[in-house]
Amino acid sequence: MERAVKTITLLVVFVASQQINCQEAILQISNGIKDREYCIVYNHSWTPLAQTLDAAIQFPLVNLMSTMLCNGSGVSPDVVRGKAVVVMRGYCNFSQKALIAQSLGATTLLIASNTTLITPSTNESEYAKVHIPLALMRLRDLLEAQQVIGEGMKVKLYAPAPSKIDPSIAVILLIAIVTVALGGYWSGACERDRLSKGSMMEVGEDSKADSGELSLYSPLKVVFFVAMMCGMLVLMYFFYNVLVYIIIAIFCLACASALFSCLDAVMEKIGCGTVSFSIRNWNFSLRSLLLAAVCISIAVFWAVNRNEDRWIWILQDLLGVAFCLNFMKTISLSNFKICVILLSLLLVYDVFFVFITPFFTKNGVSIMVQVALGPDASGEKTQGNMVAIPAEPQAPSEKLPVVMRVPRFSAWAQNLCGMQFSILGYGDIIVPGLLVAYCSRFDVWINSTKKIYFVSCCIAYLLGMILTFVVMLLSGMGQPALLYLVPFTLITSAVVAGCRGEMKHFWAGTNVYEVLDSREPLLPEGRTNCSVGGERC
Structure with a gap:
């Protein structure tokens, strides 16, 4: 056995x-008093992020989860201009959401998801049209941040470069x-x-x-x-x-x-x-x-x-x-x-x-x-x-x-x-x-x-x-x-x-x-036959 x-x-x-080789980054949400960090997923070939927290630019966060942002109707540019916006995932592709947010003047697009976070991607021809960072985050993380941070949330996105020699x-x-x-x-x-x-x-x-x-x-x-x-x-x-x-x-x-x-x-x-002992001949x-x-x-x-x-x-x-x-x-x-x-x-x-x-x-x-x-x-x-x-x-x-x-x-x-x-x-x-x-x-x-x-x-x-x-x-x-x-x-x-x-x-x-016909030990002094190469070490 x-x-x-x-x-x-x-x-x-x-x-x-x-x-x-992951494409994960960090999202910091704060209000000047409290802060939390969460995992986000981004595409480094699409929207490169700062490598340190200090180098990242902080933007106020606007909650637009009531819309999928598949079109710009109902969203005032004055509300999102110069700010980061968070919308729900679904109904249209990532590049469409990003282009609409960009046209409204947003500086960052966060997409909240209640399904598996995948690296956002699109056709190669669409990458050059988007100039603002785009990342996916967990919906439960956003809801938690709303409870902990409350009003006045500000965000920073950064992706420290992983060391190759770990x-x-x-x-x-x-x-x-x-x-x-x-x-x-x-x-x-x-x-x-x-x-x-x-x-x-x-x-x-x-x-x-x-x-x-x-x-x-x-x-x-x-x-x-x-x-x-x-x-x-x-x-x-x-x-x-x-x-x-x-x-x-x-x-x-x-x-x-x-x-x-x-x-x-x-x-x-x-x-x-x-210590050995026996039980019924065992x-x-x-x-x-x-x-x-x-x-x-x-x-x-x-x-x-x-x-x-x-x-x-x-x-x-x-x-x-x-x-x-x-x-x-x-x-x-x-x-x-x-x-x-x-x-x-x-x-x-x-x-x-x-x-x-x-x-x-x-x-x-x-x-x-x-x-x-x-x-x-x-x-x-x-x-x-x-x-x-x-x-x-x-x-x-x-x-x-x-x-x-x-x-x-x-x-x-x-x-x-x-x-x-x-x-x-x-x-x-x-x-x-x-x-x-x-x-x-x-x-x-x-x-x-x-x-x-x-x-x-x-x-x-x-x-x-x-x-x-x-x-x-x-x-x-x-x-x-x-x-x-x-x-x-x-x-x-x-x-x-x-x-x-x-x-x-x-x-x-x-x-x-x-x-060998003999059953004596194979190498009593290290060898039975001197022709086995000799000690040359």
């Missing part, structure tokens, strides 16, 4: 990191490299323990069953595994609203198991003792029972509060780190050949579902992005040119919990329009992490005291992540991280093996020892 949960979960964790990128980078390094080190430490106990037997399908590890050693199985991933992603795209709850349940089980494994290893390392460990209760409680707590965006991301990231660490320790690639096949196929998979599938989907959004962010991530559905904000509070949409999420600290409107996150898929950690783990185990096999393969692969992963973020910032759109991580890590590992003259054994991995 545990293996099935891990396998199914792994099929849905390979999603690329994306960011939402501190959240550094946090995600730190999470990724630390997780990969710890996972690789843990895998190598487990390998060392097995060798010291003389438990390494010839490689086969069930060779690691006793240790609870799963090994990918057949190219055909790797191809089948990637094909299953493609099928799972397509199913998630078409049946998201049903499958998302199944994935959430599987995620809770997998994270509880992973967290237990991580905490148990830490307690074992620090020498925390345990042996129980008090430490294990307590840890299991804690881990299950944490997973359940996350499940109950998973939509609390303002703080639950911290717990989700902690569970994600435990999940990735346990996977890197549990899933082992038997040789470099399997690493090359798996990582290359996943590279093609990532690029195809990010860059190619938008040409086949109805809304022009990649399958990967829509599955990663959920079907309600409208900001991505139009490639960042449009946003949609609910006019009324709504139940939060469910999202796949298979990404590291860090709020964008420089997102100035996040408290008004909703929090914005930088995300990184677990797959961008696990996939290269499996290669890092293999390099760590190979260091153990050749008794490399300086861990040359492990350190080199970790450095390559760090450089690949940095390049991913650089390209993302320069292009202004999310990137399939495996496009950069896979070449960096594979090429670096191959170069190190080639320079050390160990490519033959690095390529064959554990399979090279199947020809």
Whole structure:
């Protein structure tokens, strides 16, 4: 059961990191004594706004909600001249309302809406005719302002320029490299323990069953595994609203198991003792029972509060780190050949579902992005040119919990329009992490005291992540991280093996020892055969 949960979960964790490029701004309403700020949606290519509150010009607000302003009849120019006006949404398009308000002498047009706020747009030929700012606001925000501010309302509209280099990128980078390094080190430490106990037997399908590890050693199985991933992603795209709850349940089980494994290893390392007892020939460990209760409680707590965006991301990231660490320790690639096949196929998979599938989907959004962010991530559905904000509070949409999420600290409107996150898929950690783990185990096999393969692969992963973020910032759109991580890590590992003259054994991995007739420990002093390259670190 545990293996099935891990396998199914792994099929849905390979999603690329994306960011939402919103067109949200801030509306300040005040009367000189009280003031409030509200979220508004505008089109920066139509009506640019000031970037700071001090630079914004303040105008008196005239309430014309009794009209849709689809024509100028019944509205005196003297009432609106030199002022901001607010009208109701409907009956005519945004440009028509703006042109009428402009002809009456208004300086700003606010459109109150009781439906979803979308970025106001029109035909390109109409943009040049409108010279006043236009924005949509929630009707409930205007009604609240009338109660709080009262008479004499004045407004300012401004849209601070978001920082491209957000501190959240550094946090995600730190999470990724630390997780990969710890996972690789843990895998190598487990390998060392097995060798010291003389438990390494010839490689086969069930060779690691006793240790609870799963090994990918057949190219055909790797191809089948990637094909299953493609099928799972397509199913998630078409049946998201049903499958998302199944994935959430599987995620809770997998994270509880992973967290237990991580905490148990830490307690074992620090020498925390345990008390065992038996009930009807069943042996129980008090430490294990307590840890299991804690881990299950944490997973359940996350499940109950998973939509609390303002703080639950911290717990989700902690569970994600435990999940990735346990996977890197549990899933082992038997040789470099399997690493090359798996990582290359996943590279093609990532690029195809990010860059190619938008040409086949109805809304022009990649399958990967829509599955990663959920079907309600409208900001991505139009490639960042449009946003949609609910006019009324709504139940939060469910999202796949298979990404590291860090709020964008420089997102100035996040408290008004909703929090914005930088995300990184677990797959961008696990996939290269499996290669890092293999390099760590190979260091153990050749008794490399300086861990040359492990350190080199970790450095390559760090450089690949940095390049991913650089390209993302320069292009202004999310990137399939495996496009950069896979070449960096594979090429670096191959170069190190080639320079050390160990490519033959690095390529064959554990399979090279199947020809050994002896069942003695594989590498009692780091190697059984001096021809395994020699210690050259």
